[in-house]
Amino acid sequence: MDHFIYRDGQLYAEDVPLAEIAAQVGTPFYCYSTATLTRHFRLFDEALDGVDHLVCYAVKAASNVAILKTLAEMGAGMDVVSGGEYARAKAAGVPGERIVFSGVGKTREEIAQVLAGGVRQFNVESEPEMAAISAVATEMGVVAPITVRVNPDVDAKTHAKIATGKSENKFGIPITRAREVYAEAAALPGLKVVGIDVHIGSQLTELEPFRLAYEKVAELTEQLRADGHEISRLDLGGGLGIPYARSNEAPPLPTEYGQLIKDTVGHLGCEIEIEPGRLVAGNAGILVSEVIYVKSGEGRDFLILDAAMNDLIRPAMYDAYHDIIPLVEPEAGAEQTPYDIVGPVCESGDTFAKERMMPKVEAGDLVAFRSAGAYGAVMASEYNTRPLIPEVLVHGHQFAVIRARPTFDEMINRDTIPEWL
Ligand SMILES: *Cc1c(COP(=O)(O)O)cnc(C)c1O
Numbered sequence: 001m002d003h004f005i006y007r008d009g010q011l012y013a014e015d016v017p018l019a020e021i022a023a024q025v026g027t028p029f030y031c032y033s034t035a036t037l038t039r040h041f042r043l044f045d046e047a048l049d050g051v052d053h054l055v056c057y058a059v060k061a062a063s064n065v066a067i068l069k070t071l072a073e074m075g076a077g078m079d080v081v082s083g084g085e086y087a088r089a090k091a092a093g094v095p096g097e098r099i100v101f102s103g104v105g106k107t108r109e110e111i112a113q114v115l116a117g118g119v120r121q122f123n124v125e126s127e128p129e130m131a132a133i134s135a136v137a138t139e140m141g142v143v144a145p146i147t148v149r150v151n152p153d154v155d156a157k158t159h160a161k162i163a164t165g166k167s168e169n170k171f172g173i174p175i176t177r178a179r180e181v182y183a184e185a186a187a188l189p190g191l192k193v194v195g196i197d198v199h200i201g202s203q204l205t206e207l208e209p210f211r212l213a214y215e216k217v218a219e220l221t222e223q224l225r226a227d228g229h230e231i232s233r234l235d236l237g238g239g240l241g242i243p244y245a246r247s248n249e250a251p252p253l254p255t256e257y258g259q260l261i262k263d264t265v266g267h268l269g270c271e272i273e274i275e276p277g278r279l280v281a282g283n284a285g286i287l288v289s290e291v292i293y294v295k296s297g298e299g300r301d302f303l304i305l306d307a308a309m310n311d312l313i314r315p316a317m318y319d320a321y322h323d324i325i326p327l328v329e330p331e332a333g334a335e336q337t338p339y340d341i342v343g344p345v346c347e348s349g350d351t352f353a354k355e356r357m358m359p360k361v362e363a364g365d366l367v368a369f370r371s372a373g374a375y376g377a378v379m380a381s382e383y384n385t386r387p388l389i390p391e392v393l394v395h396g397h398q399f400a401v402i403r404a405r406p407t408f409d410e411m412i413n414r415d416t417i418p419e420w421l
Pocket of ligand 1: 058060061079102103199201202203237238239240275276277278279374
């Protein structure tokens with residue numbers, strides 16, 4: 001459920017007509033709904049009722065500081081994967097003890113930054129990284145709390161580019177080697193083992209892979225405890241999928257996921273962390289774009305939009321499907337026509353949808369890409385020197401630009417001309 005619905009024939013974000021925002025900020029733009037964001041966060045939080053837990057929002061899904069602050073005010077923790085994301089979480093007012101630092105390639109600079117600013121734990125991805133964290137912590141005279149990310153070798157049954165839990169993926173330490181690696185961690189002076197971490201992939205539409213992974217983590221918890229390690233915290237990662245095509249997808253609900261967590265690891269008495277990103281932000285955001293031209297082709301018409309692959313790369317990168325709907329509500333039973341929906345960038349990959357059936361639209365009409373809140377704005381680039389598009393946050397009747405569109409001068413002035421020119 002989200003808060004982008006038609007009212008009186010117009011698409012609204014909560015209580016604001018999207019056409020009004022378009023008139024003020026220009027297209028294309030991303031728009032997020034506070035009510036949807038907070039609702040999704042609360043669903044996860046409530047799904048773990050009765051268990052000591054912290055929901056750590058995966059900042060990489062949508063990292064605008066206004067979004068982070070909205071969630072932080074509800075008590076969210078944050079899962080960050082870079083020094084930049086850590087700085088964003090801090091800028092949103094999240095205390096270090098609620099920030100988890102994940103990611104396969106933490107640099108010494110990032111490790112030092114996070115140790116200085118405070119961190120809940122490092123999720124360690126390799127032995128060399130473990131040694132680096134210990135060395136930096138020792139130099140700084142502190143002890144770094146860590147979990148080791150284990151790779152449980154389960155098939156997440158998702159798109160290859162976002163599966164992370166098979167042995168051939170670059171993530172974590174093979175679960176079969178975990179006891180050895182924990183012994184090494186315990187011997188390093190700058191580290192304190194606090195738990196285990198696992199994250200098997202993104203956009204999972206079934207619970208079974210989670211079950212397989214969490215059962216393995218439960219078994220490992222008992223083994224590591226028997227080896228003398230203190231395992232008081234389990235970070236179970238993110239990855240729960242969302243429905244992109246409204247009509248025919250029904251991924252598991254956070255309540256079912258929460259129940260699965262209680263069933264598989266609830267008996268261990270550990271504090272539970274989860275790191276949802278997509279499910280919190282995905283359906284809380286849309287991308288609004290204007291039809292520049294309708295061009296007749298051979299056997300098909302092209303809708304040429306002012307949004308392009310640099311603004312929303314998911315279709316080009318993951319073959320992702322997004323519902324695309326007009327801002328003016330089509331009449332019931334309106335005739336549908338097939339369009340290839342494309343952007344203006346000089347690449348054939350700049351195609352959002354092929355032969356998509358939708359009601360007829362004309363140049364100047366506005367359309368919205370649904371479910372664009374996660375891995376949308378954060379993956380945008382300025383390819384073709386197209387400015388990063390604005391982000392807008394709606395809250396009831398109010399809306400605010402939470403990131404403005406840069407001017408051409410602002411973009412160009414980041415370049416510097418060497419003195420020999
Ligand atoms: C990407 C990622 C997440 C979030 O995944 P979603 O599918 O957006 O829920 C959580 N944890 C880690 C370690 C990640 O890399």
